[in-house]
Amino acid sequence: xxxxxxxxxxxxAGKGIGRGIALCLAxxxxxxxxxxxxxxxxALKTEADIxxxxxxxxxxxxxxxxxxxxxxxxxxxxxxxxxxxxxINNAALQKNMELMEYTEADYDVIMDINVKGYxxxxxxxxxxxxxxxxxxxxNISSVHGKRPTDFDPVYAMSKxxxxxxxxxxxxxxxxxxxxxxxxxxxxxxxxFKTGNPGPIRYKRTEKARRYNRYLIGRIGVPxxxxxxxxxxxxxxxxxxxxxxxxxxxxxxxx
Amino acid sequence: xxxxxxxxxxxxxxxxxxxQAIASKxxxxxxQLAWVQPPDRPEAVHSGEVYATDHLLKIEADxxxxxxxxxxxxxxxxxxxxxxxxIFAQDEAERCxxxxxxxxxxxxxxxxxxxxxxxxxxxxxxxxxxxxxxxILYIGSIHDEKPTGSSFVYSLSKGALKMLKSEAALQLGRxxxxxxxxxxxxxxxxxxxxxxxxxxxxxxxxxxxxxRALCSEAELAELCAYxxxxxxxxxxxxxxRMDGGFTLYYMDKE
Numbered sequence: 001x002x003x004x005x006x007x008x009x010x011x012x013a014g015k016g017i018g019r020g021i022a023l024c025l026a027x028x029x030x031x032x033x034x035x036x037x038x039x040x041x042x043a044l045k046t047e048a049d050i051x052x053x054x055x056x057x058x059x060x061x062x063x064x065x066x067x068x069x070x071x072x073x074x075x076x077x078x079x080x081x082x083x084x085x086x087x088i089n090n091a092a093l094q095k096n097m098e099l100m101e102y103t104e105a106d107y108d109v110i111m112d113i114n115v116k117g118y119x120x121x122x123x124x125x126x127x128x129x130x131x132x133x134x135x136x137x138x139n140i141s142s143v144h145g146k147r148p149t150d151f152d153p154v155y156a157m158s159k160x161x162x163x164x165x166x167x168x169x170x171x172x173x174x175x176x177x178x179x180x181x182x183x184x185x186x187x188x189x190x191x192f193k194t195g196n197p198g199p200i201r202y203k204r205t206e207k208a209r210r211y212n213r214y215l216i217g218r219i220g221v222p223x224x225x226x227x228x229x230x231x232x233x234x235x236x237x238x239x240x241x242x243x244x245x246x247x248x249x250x251x252x253x254x
Numbered sequence: 255x256x257x258x259x260x261x262x263x264x265x266x267x268x269x270x271x272x273x274q275a276i277a278s279k280x281x282x283x284x285x286q287l288a289w290v291q292p293p294d295r296p297e298a299v300h301s302g303e304v305y306a307t308d309h310l311l312k313i314e315a316d317x318x319x320x321x322x323x324x325x326x327x328x329x330x331x332x333x334x335x336x337x338x339x340x341i342f343a344q345d346e347a348e349r350c351x352x353x354x355x356x357x358x359x360x361x362x363x364x365x366x367x368x369x370x371x372x373x374x375x376x377x378x379x380x381x382x383x384x385x386x387x388x389x390i391l392y393i394g395s396i397h398d399e400k401p402t403g404s405s406f407v408y409s410l411s412k413g414a415l416k417m418l419k420s421e422a423a424l425q426l427g428r429x430x431x432x433x434x435x436x437x438x439x440x441x442x443x444x445x446x447x448x449x450x451x452x453x454x455x456x457x458x459x460x461x462x463x464x465x466r467a468l469c470s471e472a473e474l475a476e477l478c479a480y481x482x483x484x485x486x487x488x489x490x491x492x493x494x495r496m497d498g499g500f501t502l503y504y505m506d507k508e
Contacts, residue, residue, distance in 0.1 A: 067357065099376055099425045104319035107372060115410060116360065119352060126353050145417070153421035157368060160398075160417030164409040167401040169352045171452050242401075 002234040004029030007081040009074070011035040011064050011121060012091025014043030016190040017140060020222020021088050021229045022046055026055035028230050033058050033077045033084075035091065056081075064091045064117030065109070074124040083132060086233045087125045089118040089162075090140040094155045107154050114158035115165065122169055126178070135178030136233045139166050140225065141244070143186045143252050163244065170242030179241035181232050186248030188220040216249035256284025257483045262334040264288045264326075266374055267344030267366075268393065269295045271442065275471035276341065279479050281309055285339075288330045292316040292344075292366065318370045323377040336385065339482045340378040342371050343393035347408040347447050360407050367411035368418070375422050383429040390426070391481050392419050392435040393474070394493075396501050399437075403453030416493065423491030432490045434481050439469045439497020455503070462503040469498055 008025045012018040014036030023046075026032050032050055034057060036043040043059050050057040058080050062069040077084050092114045095106055122137055129135025144152075145159030162182065169180040224247060231237055232245075246252060263285045268276055273289070280287050288311040311333045317323045330337055346366040348359050375390060382388025397405075398412035416435060423433040440448075440459045449456045460466045477496060481489070495501065 099422065100380060102372070102376065104373070107369060111364070111369070111414075115364075115414075119355075119360070119410075123352060123355070145413075148417065148420035148424055150421070150424045153418060153425070154372065156417040156421050157372065157414040160413040160415075161364075161368070161410040162413075164398070164401065164413035165352070165406075168403070168406045168409050171401050171403045172351050172353065172406070 001029035002236065003086070003230065006030045006085040006233070007033065007077065007083050008086035008088065008233065009033040009035065009077050009084055009121075009125065010088040010090055011117070012037070013088070014039040014046055017185065017188055017222045017225050018088070018090040019046045020226040021090065021140075022050060022226075023053075024223060024226025024230045025086070025233060026050045026053050026057070028234070029055075030086065030233070031056040031081050033060060033081070035060050035062055035064065035073060037061065037063050037091065064121060065112035067120055070117070070120045070124050074121075074128075078128065084125050084128050085132070085134060086136045086138070087121055088138050088140065088229060088233075089121055091117060092140070092158070094152060096152045097154070098151065099153050102154055110154045110158055111161075114155070115161045118162055118165055122165075122180070126173065129173075129178045130176040133177040135173065135176070136237070137169065137173070137178065137180040138229050138232050139180070139182045141182045141184050143184050143246060143248055145182070145184055145244070147252055166244065167242050174241055179232075179238065181240060181242070182244040183225055183228055183232070184244055184246040184248070185220055185225055186246075186251050187214070188222060188225065190222060213251040213254050214249045215251070215254065218249065220247060220249065258479070259284035261338040261482070262286045262288070262330065262336050263339040263341060263482060264290065264330055264337060264378060265341045265343065266290045266370070267342065269345075271471045272343070272393075272474065275475040276343070276478050277310075279475035280482070281307060283479055283483065285309070285482075286334045287311070288313060288326075288334070290315055290317070290326055316366070318365050318373060320373055320377060323373045327377050327381055337378060337381050337388070339389040339391070340374060341391045341393065341478060342374050344370055345393065345395070347405045349404050349447075350406055352406045355406055363407040364411050364414075367408070368414040371415050371418055375418060375426075379422060379426045379431055382431045383426060387430040388432075389482055389486065390422060390431060390433045391478060394419075394435045394437045396437050396439050396495065396497050400455070400501055401453065402448045403450035404448050419493070420491060427490045432486045434486065434489055434491075435493045436474065436477060437493055437495045437497070438474060439495070439500045441469050441471060444468075455500075459500070461506070463498040463500050465498055467498065469496055
């Protein structure tokens with residue numbers, strides 16, 4: 001129970017990777033605030049599962065790209081739990097559109113959720129973490145913060161920005177006992193797909209392409225990310241800040 | 255030697271000495287140049303007898319979307335009939351931290367440095383694809399990897415630009431357009447822009463460069479010309495760090 005007494009706010013945690021992180025942190029004793037936006041049914045299921053574990057949880061619906069909603073969300077967490085120790089920035093959008101397909105509106109929604117949302121949530125919790133001289137901010141990014149997607153340039157741009165968000169915040173917040181790190185997952189088996197999968201226009205081969213590079217024999221599952229997030233959220237990770245941990249079963253190496 | 259004779263290059267941004275050096279080099283090499291500057295950055299556009307040439311088209315615009323950039327493209331085509339190269343050099347910076355940055359500063363810097371880069375790439379890259387060839391060159395920054403500790407949003411924008419380069423190198427590179435990024439290191443004026451109480455790298459910056467000399471605008475211009483002139487297919491997708499060894503620094507030595 002490495003996180004007993006700690007309060008964790010996880011954005012986009014109704015389903016997918018966020019849900020996996022919420023379950024892992026709850027298993028380590030944290031009190032959980034689950035942010036969701038559109039997936040109320042999934043969020044309610046996550047809530048039920050965490051309550052069944054005997055952990056405390058609250059749900060909060062907010063659009064992380066809206067400053068007033070982020071502020072209200074953090075305020076609600078403080079009202080319920082009295083503190084916030086851990087922020088997991090996870091809510092992100094991926095449209096799988098190519099360079100020539102993007103409109104200004106598409107560009108803005110991706111960047112506002114994936115980058116501005118991460119920044120605003122960090123900015124909102126920072127004063128409270130600073131006051132308690134403890135904080136853990138974990139930005140869920142992607143291998144595509146360094147490796148191009150070849151199918152969604154704006155998503156990759158957003159993750160490139162998150163790479164630097166982590167590094168700048170790590171430098172700035174370190175003196176207050178707040179660490180900031182990035183997890184870079186590759187393919188993770190989740191119950192839905194974001195965005196428009198679209199045709200793969202540059203298919204090089206007819207054989208199943210997607211998972212043949214995962215030398216470890218499988219793609220990731222949400223709990224893989226959750227276990228790492230739980231460690232990075234713990235007091236034992238206090239010397240790790242500004243780092244990025246790629247979580248891909250060696251797929252990016254081949 | 256007029257090695258760019260007959261070539262049309264669009265230079266987006268690049269104020270002050272940097273812009274003057276690049277523009278002069280390209281014009282001396284025989285290029286026809288369309289130089290685009292936001293309205294609040296007029297000094298380089300309107301300065302100097304160097305630019306009294308019918309090979310130069312000056313455009314004032316702060317374009318950050320498809321339609322606005324297409325208007326610029328049309329002006330270039332109306333004047334010169336073609337476009338062969340794009341140098342995207344917009345480089346807004348403002349001292350701010352993650353904790354105190356405002357939405358206005360965030361959007362101005364991300365808009366000019368990253369969003370504009372995306373739509374310039376989309377529109378001008380598309381035009382070059384139709385023509386069957388072209389070159390795109392981003393003037394980036396070492397702060398696409400090294401945090402500033404002083405200009406938080408600037409780093410985010412450069413991290414995003416770096417991923418745009420990689421994505422464009424794939425999607426446009428297949429269609430005859432080479433894409434490169436120059437990660438420029440400290441030049442005159444950068445110490446004032448980026449001096450940080452957290453990161454000491456800009457304290458006496460020349461002392462951290464093996465040659466003890468800041469990076470020169472003239473060398474940057476030479477590199478731009480080289481990448482525009484020659485066959486650079488093998489350099490597609492490349493990041494060229496141009497910092498004199500600055501980012502290798504970590505301890506003082508005589």
